Amino acid sequence: MNLSLFRKLVLLITMLVSCQVNALDTINLDLRWDHQFQFAGYYAAIEKGYYRDEGIKVNLRAGSANKDNIDEVVSGRADFSISNSELILARLQGKPVVALSALFQYSPEILLSLKSSAINSLSDLKNKIIATNSGQLEPYLLTMLEMQGGSRGNPPSVIKKSDFELDSLITGEVDVITSYLTNQPYTLNKMGIDYKVMDPQAYGINFYSDFLFTSEQFMSKNYRLVERFKRASLRGWEYALANPDDVIPVILAKYPTTKSANALRYEAKMMVTLMRNDLVELGHINPTRINAMAESTIEFSEQSYDLASMDGFLASTEDKSILQFQWRLRFLLLFFIIAACIIGLYFRLHKKLRHEIKEHRLLASQLKAAVNTDPLSGIYNRRKFAKCYKHETERSQRYGGKFSIVMIDIDTFKQTNDTYGHEFGDEVIKKVASILADGVRDIDTCARYGGEEFILLLPNTDEYASGILAERLRKKIEQCIFIAPNDDTLTITCSFGVAQFQGDLAPKSRLGTQNSQHEGTISCADKALYVAKKNSRNRVCYWSVISSELELSA
Incomplete structure (x- = not known):
């Protein structure tokens, strides 16, 4: 392939790619709570221009107690949002939600009690007052109690609704609260109050949390946009986890937060142990674990749900319909040009060299497996x-x-x-x-x-x-x-x-x-x-x- 032809191909490819550049797609992303490091990946994707690189402008909207994020997405008032295991229940109830990724491989939600209360195990919860965010026992709590024979035989006497506030726990109004491993323990440490944590992980309960999700309707109409948004978001999370000290000043300067820099650093440190991106791909969702979460939700629900309603809960960015004609024309042409270049370069390689590379790769693969x-x-x-x-x-x-x-x-x-x-x-x-x-x-x-x-x-x-x-x-x-x-x-x-x-x-x-x-x-x-x-x-x-x-x- 001579230099002149190569330059022409580069120019043609550049022109085709430039044809795809349109006005930025604007989307609304609703967060679960107030601004904090829990959403650092999205701040980083905005700050580093990852969304802009994908042709997207993101409107970040903080969460509030009066807003149901799932209903916001299903109604179309928001395009994307973040949720925990409540998303599983919503899908079982027939709400058309679709999970794109799970940022937390393990849920940060824990049971928190004061050390002075002498609550050392789940069996000690009998006749105790417990406050949860929803005002009822979540599936992961019921599963924990069931393991101790407590969900039916020794339930807490009173269940109250609480927004992860520590006041009721400190004053003795309640004995136990559900809280976040990344947040409330830091506050108690700073106050010098001894506490006890009961972590679902210690009981073999591995629920995902912080699902990034959208609606089926938005997904079907904008699957390419969804794919671009997910890609940029995960890229932002990779940066945030690798560079927390760069992202924390951005949060403090640009987003209204009630947390100090030290509190955000503590949150970032604890999140690493929950996201486990050193072991699995960031955002990975295992269908088997999703089914287990759904089965637990069904088992402890007062209503009857069909596990089959979970079909389609996990997003697939494969195109299952006919692509728009304009998109097909542009990208198929681009594909064939690139393929022709690759094939032309490939056949210029020496046959013996190709054979040796193939043998070396096979040997390396076998040796790696054998080791x-x-x-x-x-x-x-x-x-x-x-x-x-x-x-x-x-x-x-x-x-x-x-x-x-x-x-x-x-x-x-x-x-x-x-x-x-x-x-x-x-x-x-x-x-x-x-x-x-x-x-x-x-x-x-x-x-x-x-x-x-x-x-x-x-x-x-x-x-x-x-x-x-x-x-x-x-x-x-x-x-x-x-x-x-x-x-x-x-x-x-x-x-x-x-x-x-x-x-x-x-x-x-x-x-x-x-x-x-x-x-x-x-x-x-x-x-x-x-x-x-x-x-x-x-x-x-x-x-x-x-x-x-x-x-x-x-």
Whole structure:
């Protein structure tokens, strides 16, 4: 391809692209609350010109207690807005809302009580007064209570409506309030008031929050605009999370907020632990988790809803109708010109070079899979687990988080191998690995640790919740039927050891000595596993229980 022809193609492409430049599309975005870092991505997209790059002008409108954001969007008075799990209920009720992304992978909503109230667990909520934002128990609260046997047997005596205000809690008017992990704890810390947090994550409840959504009607008429708006918004969030100190002065200078710079910094820091863009793509929505949220909403609702009404809740920017003729003409022409350029350049490459590149890519892909994956079970190997464990340890130390380790060992595996052969033993390992991998969350790590041993890493999960998961997995494995080569019907069982990482201090060993930060939790889980196997096998043992018994015996 000569230089003259290339210049002509560039000029033609530039002219075609310039034809697309029209007046900016103006849209209205309603926020949930007053201006704060919770909406930093949208401020950043405006400030950095990301919306303008997509041909969009955004009118930001702060939320208020008198305005229902979902109704604003459905009625067309707003084009986009932000909501929490209430959006699921709205869809079940037949409101045509469409979720574009979920900014919070974990809901920031928590239960908050004063330490002086001696409310240490969900079971302590019986006969207590709880204030919620909606004046009723949300699905995530009901799910938490159900796990403790409390949603029906031990409900709070009084439920009040409150807008996350702390006054009623401090004065003793109520015992517990629903609040935001990113906001109210900061205020109590500043006031010097001790408090207790009950976080749904600790009970294995993983509800999304801060859905960016629109209406079906707006989506069907403006799907390209929706796609551009979403793209620019996520780009703004990427910038805001990477540069909070650049965005906070913008909020203070340009948007009326009641928060100080330090409060906004605290909010930004806590949001990182909830958005988890280091593990999943920013704004990612897992359909399975959406169905679980919908099922919880249906289960605890006084009305009957059909899960099928959730079809179409997750936005698809695919064009399912005939494109407008003008758009098709412009972009198809542009596509064919670019494709012709690429094909022309491609065939100028040497054939041998193309072949070598293909071989190198294939080899690199195979090597990458071999390095991180156990070839028999298909799950992560010990090498990959070590990387994940190191990352989670450093993250927990940095942000004061928690995680747990679960060690699993197949009971009497050597005897099974000797009796029925290694081929059958391999099938047992693969089946157990499959049950474990299918039984954990997307953010968890499941790996084969060696031989018949497996290991789980459970972020944001305490020892109690990890034990519940371990018991569920133990029962599922026990209920699985294996057919041996001689047609014997076998039941395979596993023993489990559970240990929780204790902040920036590694748990103590059985002898009372401190283990290293990168091995202590695994070592404690392994010791708990040892006790489980020693005590008749097919059981779950907790390191906290074992260590307490050892201290007493000492």
